[in-house]
Amino acid sequence: MATAWYGHDGIPINPSVRAEHLRQVSLFTWAFVRSMKRHLSPPDEDEAAFVQEIRARLSPSQAEAIISAVHRPNRALYDLSVAIDRLPMHFMRKTEINKNLSIFEDTLGGCERLLSSPVPLFYSRHTARFLSTWLLLLPFALYEPFKGSWNHVAEIPAIALASVFLFGIEELATQLEEPFTILPMQGFCDKIGMWCDEIVSWRGQGLDDNVYE
Known part of the structure; x- marks a missing residue:
């Protein structure tokens, strides 16, 4: 949605700025699901790999902000919300995108309840x-x-x-009762990151953009 809706009221689009804006949306979408995977996994199983992956893909300040957060998925979701807010598009379109972030938060809450409420x-x-x-x-x-x-x-x-x-x-x-340790969640995260990168690579395709170099 962010890739297709980028731009507002015929304002000229700088391709390099658009690429960076959409890259941030893609990165923080991946960061959210990766932080969620870490949040739902045992600390000794995933902490080192999580820190390494976050630092490899995000800027130092962005990575440390997520790593140092008490609730990492919420921090990543906040960063994703900020990245979406920076996109130059009509506020109604941003509202539609933010509805999906609410679904992300609801899904995270459901997973947390499942993890914290096992059968006695x-x-x-x-x-x-x-x-x-x-x-x-x-x-x-x-x-x-x-x-x-x-x-x-x-x-x-x-x-x-x-x-x-x-x-x-x-x-x-x-x-x-606790499916997160047996599901291939690392594979889910990797595929989501790959698909997000592919989607933002379609920027401008099939659209009559007013683009300036």
């Missing part, structure tokens, strides 16, 4: 204990149905298979 540990332990007890007693329930096999030996693979599936479901439920 007692519930998880109770489920695991109940399942273990049920599977432990299952051979007695299957004793009669498997009497046709030699020495009830067919019970062993049957119970093993049931245990694999049921404990697998229980483990999946546990991991879904």
Whole structure:
């Protein structure tokens, strides 16, 4: 939207200024999702890589402002909002773009609630204990149905298979309480950054700009 809507009321556009303005929007869009990934990951897993990537792509002052912030995604979102505010376009178009920033903030809040509100540990332990007890007693329930096999030996693979599936479901439920450590979020961030850079590279294409050199 910023790339297509850049410019206002026929004011001449300086290509180099436009490129820098849109580059800032692209960078801070990436910085927001990268900060969000760091915010939702264990500190010892992602801190060093986060600092290195932020310093590599942003200017020193911009990078340090995000790194030193208590809530890094909010700082990156603030910088993105400032970058959008600097774009020369009609205020109604800026309003439409800022609506998307509100969606970003809502999504971040939803992820934070998911991370900070896991199922109580007692519930998880109770489920695991109940399942273990049920599977432990299952051979007695299957004793009669498997009497046709030699020495009830067919019970062993049957119970093993049931245990694999049921404990697998229980483990999946546990991991879904905190999916951020198992999702390929680094790949998401890299692709978002790449796509943002590609979108801003389309600046001026298909538009009748009043461009001056």
